[in-house]
Amino acid sequence: MFNFFSSTNIFLLIQKIIKFINSIFFLILVIGLTFALVLSPPDYIQGDSVRIMYVHVPSAWLGLACFSFITFLSILNFIFKIKNCYFINKSIAPIGLLFTCLAVVTGSLWGHPTWGTWWAWDARLTSMLVLMLFYVFYILVFKIIKEEELIIKISSIVAIIGSINLPIIKYSVEWWSTLHQPPSIKITGSSTIHSSMLLPLLVMLFVFMLYAALIFLMKYKTEIIRIKKKNIKRI
Amino acid sequence: MITEFISMNGYGLYVWLSFSIVFISCGIVYYKTRKTLKKYERDFLVELESLSIEDKKLALKTSKVAQQILATNSKIS
Numbered sequence: 001m002f003n004f005f006s007s008t009n010i011f012l013l014i015q016k017i018i019k020f021i022n023s024i025f026f027l028i029l030v031i032g033l034t035f036a037l038v039l040s041p042p043d044y045i046q047g048d049s050v051r052i053m054y055v056h057v058p059s060a061w062l063g064l065a066c067f068s069f070i071t072f073l074s075i076l077n078f079i080f081k082i083k084n085c086y087f088i089n090k091s092i093a094p095i096g097l098l099f100t101c102l103a104v105v106t107g108s109l110w111g112h113p114t115w116g117t118w119w120a121w122d123a124r125l126t127s128m129l130v131l132m133l134f135y136v137f138y139i140l141v142f143k144i145i146k147e148e149e150l151i152i153k154i155s156s157i158v159a160i161i162g163s164i165n166l167p168i169i170k171y172s173v174e175w176w177s178t179l180h181q182p183p184s185i186k187i188t189g190s191s192t193i194h195s196s197m198l199l200p201l202l203v204m205l206f207v208f209m210l211y212a213a214l215i216f217l218m219k220y221k222t223e224i225i226r227i228k229k230k231n232i233k234r235i
Numbered sequence: 236m237i238t239e240f241i242s243m244n245g246y247g248l249y250v251w252l253s254f255s256i257v258f259i260s261c262g263i264v265y266y267k268t269r270k271t272l273k274k275y276e277r278d279f280l281v282e283l284e285s286l287s288i289e290d291k292k293l294a295l296k297t298s299k300v301a302q303q304i305l306a307t308n309s310k311i312s
Binding site for chain 2: 012038042048101105106109219
């Protein structure tokens with residue numbers, strides 16, 4: 001059972017998954033873009049500017065999901081000292097930063113025609129900016145510190161402190177009066193988004209998830225090769 | 236019809252700029268990640284080549300990762 005999780009088996013599996021994602025990615029991207037830019041209807045208030053949602057919302061969700069995952073693995077690593085968590089977190093963090101930056105930038109581009117301003121220091125926007133800064137701190141720990149043990153300790157602390165911000169982001173639109181609209185999609189309870197917009201959003205989310213998986217696997221594969229290179233030197 | 240599609244009822248600049256920023260950024264990150272991966276694969280092969288024939292045989296025999304990297308790169312070259 002544990003032999004299956006050896007770096008060699010993981011490496012071979014990664015090769016196959018990367019090939020699979022590469023083979024279907026372009027097709028799903030074209031379907032997603034067709035839905036987002038052509039087939040989905042304009043909003044009755046926001047008009048065609050609502051199409052920004054199809055890149056803004058998946059970016060924000062993935063930015064949050066990546067940090068949640070990093071926090072979970074940091075806690076695991078902190079308690080059980082699983083070295084793989086360190087490599088997974090190192091590979092995920094840049095992806096999370098990319099998506100958080102994209103959520104902030106596309107949110108700003110959506111805000112200008114909708115609210116009449118590029119930026120406002122409201123709770124949702126500011127908490128997303130704080131998340132972006134936590135990603136930057138987290139990545140800097142890996143870049144600046146050389147000792148692995150110290151990296152694990154400090155990065156875990158940054159992730160755990162940063163995770164306090166996650167519920168703030170989620171509930172900011174309910175706790176405070178913000179420019180940002182309240183959530184349209186709820187896991188528990190009825191969503192206020194029409195299916196003609198929900199479907200393109202889910203397809204685009206799938207495209208973004210595939211892209212995130214592809215980048216993560218490539219980065220993780222690079223980490224495995226780096227370790228194997230060290231082992232070869234020992235021969 | 237095409238002009239209408241591009242202008243998006245006056246929101247074209249915001250919509251196209253958003254999509255462009257997202258896809259250009261993702262493209263750059265993909266390119267850089269792939270480049271780094273290829274660089275590490277090449278470095279690994281250089282390290283493998285620097286070994287004596289005996290050690291190289293041993294490394295290839297014991298490491299499936301080494302076999303895979305060698306196979307992938309020889310396919311490319």
